[in-house]
Amino acid sequence: MDSEIIDAVTGWDSAPAERGYGGLRSLADDGFSGAVVAGMTWGFMLNGRLLGVFDGTIADFDDESFEAYRAPDPSLPLLYAMQETGGDVRAQYYSEDTPLNDANSTLSAGGFTGYVELSENVLSGDYYTVYHGGKSMSVAFVGNSSRLVTGDEAFELADDEIGIYKVYDVDIDLVEIPGDDGDDASAEDDTTDAAVGGAAGGADAESDEQDEPVSDTESPTIERAEANGGAESASSTPSADTSNADATGASATEQTASSTTDTATQVPQAESSTDDTPASTTSASATTADSGSKNGSSSDADDDDDGDDVFSAEAEWRNARSIPSLDPRDSEGESVKDRPGKGRRGKQGPKRAKRSRSSSTQNPSKSSTSNGSSSSPSTSSKPTKPTSAVSAGKVQSLREELASVKSERDSLVSERDTLQRERDEYRQRADELESRVEELESELEDIRAELDENGVTLTDRSMPxxxxxxxxxxxxxxxxxxxxxxxxxxxxxxxxxxxxxxxxxxxxxxxxxxxxxxxxxxxxxxxxxxxxxxxxxxxxxxxxxxxxxxxxxxxxxxxxxxxxxxxxxxxxxxxxxxxxxxxxxxxxxxxxxxxxxxxxxxxxxxxxxxxxxxxxxxxxxxxxxxxxxxxxxxxxxxxxxxxxxxxxxxxxxxxxxxxxxxxxxxxxxxxxxxxxxxxxxxxxxxxxxxxxxxxxxxx
Known part of the structure; x- marks a missing residue:
């Protein structure tokens, strides 16, 4: 290893690392970028990929403790790996004749792998741009103190310099960590390209992460809305049969009462105890809208071929009902719109329907008001049932939290027991290895003595x-x-x-x-x-x-x-x-x-x-x-x-x-x-x- 690279790397921050191949795989899983050192053997990693092993082999890490140094910038381990791998000088240019920016465009477009070094006849420092599959990162060591500059700033500084720069063609062969069930070689190369692109700020790789598929719970709602012409009923249920003419009057009355009761259940206590008329009016409006939707689409929806009114109607319906939810599941952070059918009253499910019936039964005055009957002043001034619903929601939330904590506790206890067993096994293994080391050292001393008698010198380690x-x-x-x-x-x-x-x-x-x-x-x-x-x-x-x-x-x-x-x-x-x-x-x-x-x-x-x-x-x-x-x-x-x-x-x-x-x-x-x-x-x-x-x- 180059002594300047050694001095630079050992000045990086240390990273915790386990021993052996398991430690390397742990760093790989964490997307580690930096250097790993086992004795005289060095390796460089970029986003969890082992770019190369130098002054030794990957076997030197087997069951050995090693040091890990986290790179201040991902360009450094890739540059150092390429410098230690060595490559061929493909070209040499004078920046006044061939600007560095022109060469960068050509190399990027050609999918180049290697690096460009601008240091000859340059007084201010050494400048590098490292490429993998055309993706590039820049790094510079500026001034007498070799101040580290990376990214666009490093490239801009290099592009303003006058001097001779060389283009090195370097092949990087990723090293497989034994026991690592990773992807094949081609996938690893793609990953390395993605790692370089991500480190350089590639917009495409960030965009891919944001393009998530629509959840299964959202698509049926949209499909049903489109199938019904753009406006599904806000109060109907899946079992409603609008074609039954004999039950029209009773069904409409039952729907109005149910809608009113359900809406009142969602209103906080201070609002519902004062006046129930707005909730009833809203329910009636929803029923009217539902009837209109079943008899035909509106004129606005017919005129919009792209179906924008479907979503506009949906948004207006949700905004009109932006009332705090009393569902205990919602209190834990689950949004109503994240569950199937929660945006439409016809899809409330059995629990909500049961609560609506219970609320109607336990509060006769509320029910009678919803059906148009008058109530006495003393009855209307009493607290309504949402207070009980809030308390029930809190209890349910606490029960679920308690169950989650117990489950986590049991998991931690199991993990503790496992770690204790592993600790005992490691201690036993350490004692065995220590005994073996003593035996080998004794054998080595005997061999040394024998070789000295024969005039042969034995070396313990090697160096380039x-x-x-x-x-x-x-x-x-x-x-x-x-x-x-x-x-x-x-x-x-x-x-x-x-x-x-x-x-x-x-x-x-x-x-x-x-x-x-x-x-x-x-x-x-x-x-x-x-x-x-x-x-x-x-x-x-x-x-x-x-x-x-x-x-x-x-x-x-x-x-x-x-x-x-x-x-x-x-x-x-x-x-x-x-x-x-x-x-x-x-x-x-x-x-x-x-x-x-x-x-x-x-x-x-x-x-x-x-x-x-x-x-x-x-x-x-x-x-x-x-x-x-x-x-x-x-x-x-x-x-x-x-x-x-x-x-x-x-x-x-x-x-x-x-x-x-x-x-x-x-x-x-x-x-x-x-x-x-x-x-x-x-x-x-x-x-x-x-x-x-x-x-x-x-x-």
Missing amino acids: ADEALRGTNLFVRYAKKSGATLEKAHAGQAKQDDVVENLRLEHHTTFDVEGLGVDGKPYEEFLHDSAEFGFAKWAVTDLLYEIGQTGNRSSLAGVFDSIPEVDRIELYGTVSIPIDEGESESRRFDIIFRDQMGNPLFVANMNDSRDPATYSMVQQLINDSKNVADGNETLGSAFVVTKSFFEPEALEAATEETGGGLLSRSKRKSFVKLSRKQGYHLCLVEARSGEFHLNVPDL
């Missing part, structure tokens, strides 16, 4: 080569400060063999090297065999004498005079470059030679490939080293080191930059001139069979 070098610093030290040193060699007072014997290149790491293996070797053996270490040793022991013995002390003074000042050598580090208003930005190099104050003396980039060093490699070093030299007068030289050879175009780039060639009158060889007095040497070095040769300039 680039990560191991990135966390390493070398220090120039001496066995005896009074002995042969680089300062004395510079003054011609010490022999090379004496300096080599007295000089020590000590290493310091940001990690524990005990039992660490890199590329199948113990760490120290790997380090001493690396090209980076070999070049550093050559530069501080051999190069000084090669320059002096060939008479090039003056022509390569920037190199010759800086070698005795080397105190620390940083591998895969950065050099800060001051910019306006007290801020700075950084440039990355494979090797950086520094003095005691940390000032850069030499910078170098390595080409480990068997392919020759190219023009772009040399030009990249020239651009970056110029920026460093402008802000640091201590820079004496910049090196390009290759394990193969340099292409002719690469050599021409060095010659053009330094003004070299047959007609050059400069006394300083391969010198990049920044001003009349300031500049540095550009050196090209070839490394073969563990030996290093200065190709440019020719000594």
Whole structure:
């Protein structure tokens, strides 16, 4: 893992996580976005999907505890997963020629998967836009403090910058969590697309969540209303037979009384105890409307082919009856319109009908008033039955709440018992595992002892080569400060063999090297065999004498005079470059030679490939080293080191930059001139069979 990514991720907020695959599945179910770390193994998750596992395999999480870090923005785990996966540079553009916004439109339309990095020749920060199936998210690290900016603001900042941006094509293969009965691979890819789209604010995915189907309880009401021509009776019941002419008078009277009683039952006590006439009038109106609906649709409904009057009539009927409900089910938050038939009096159900009959029976004066009979003043002033209905509703509500609480209590008790059993099982399992660990540790010690006797070194864990070098610093030290040193060699007072014997290149790491293996070797053996270490040793022991013995002390003074000042050598580090208003930005190099104050003396980039060093490699070093030299007068030289050879175009780039060639009158060889007095040497070095040769300039 890249150390900068590690530093960034470990600064995120921690998230609670169980151990093993179960912990991963729990995070997946919660739609977790961030990073998970088990020992040296890293994984990145986006909305519950595991984007990749690095420096290990998914098996490293099996029954292991791990750390989870929640990302401050979903773009970060996707970006880091792509950076660690690695990809191909498909294109490189200069923003003045090809604006970033134009490239973004093309990549989005083409369903691109990968990311765009704008960092080269950009002073203000590093900018990224990450894509999956054309959906994109943007993130930026601005200023010397690498302030995090995401979303549209990050893209707008990037679009305003001038610099070189690269397009990386990266394939993301989702990792299946063992035991996870999820969807197939294609569904997972769709989910990842949806996750990116949702994080980027895609309007379509939000719209889909709001388009819910009409409930089963609502559609029959609409269908019945349409079937009856747009206005169903407000007082009829499903069993009413309007075709029976003999029962017309009695039915109408019974409907009027029932409607009046039912309406009065719904009126609060203060209203119904004063005057019952409005309720009766409303009931009569509803009956009249019902009769009209059965004999034909109204003229307005006939004129409206789209059936708008059906819904208008329904809305008017509901508004006319917006009286507080006394149904105990309604007191718990269930809306009348959410239950089938509650908007029409003909669909009240047996309980409401029973209550209406009971109310009519227990309050004769109320019933007689509804049928047009007069009542005495003393009778009409008595409280009506809605008070009892309210009390009954409260009792019913409390009973239902009590039953719900008891059910929840029983569920919690059962869950507690289950957790206690699981706890006991885990404790027993932990004791067994602890005993097994002790046995394995004892066996390991025996194996170590046996291997030591045979001269074999055993490593406990491994680390990628680039990560191991990135966390390493070398220090120039001496066995005896009074002995042969680089300062004395510079003054011609010490022999090379004496300096080599007295000089020590000590290493310091940001990690524990005990039992660490890199590329199948113990760490120290790997380090001493690396090209980076070999070049550093050559530069501080051999190069000084090669320059002096060939008479090039003056022509390569920037190199010759800086070698005795080397105190620390940083591998895969950065050099800060001051910019306006007290801020700075950084440039990355494979090797950086520094003095005691940390000032850069030499910078170098390595080409480990068997392919020759190219023009772009040399030009990249020239651009970056110029920026460093402008802000640091201590820079004496910049090196390009290759394990193969340099292409002719690469050599021409060095010659053009330094003004070299047959007609050059400069006394300083391969010198990049920044001003009349300031500049540095550009050196090209070839490394073969563990030996290093200065190709440019020719000594």
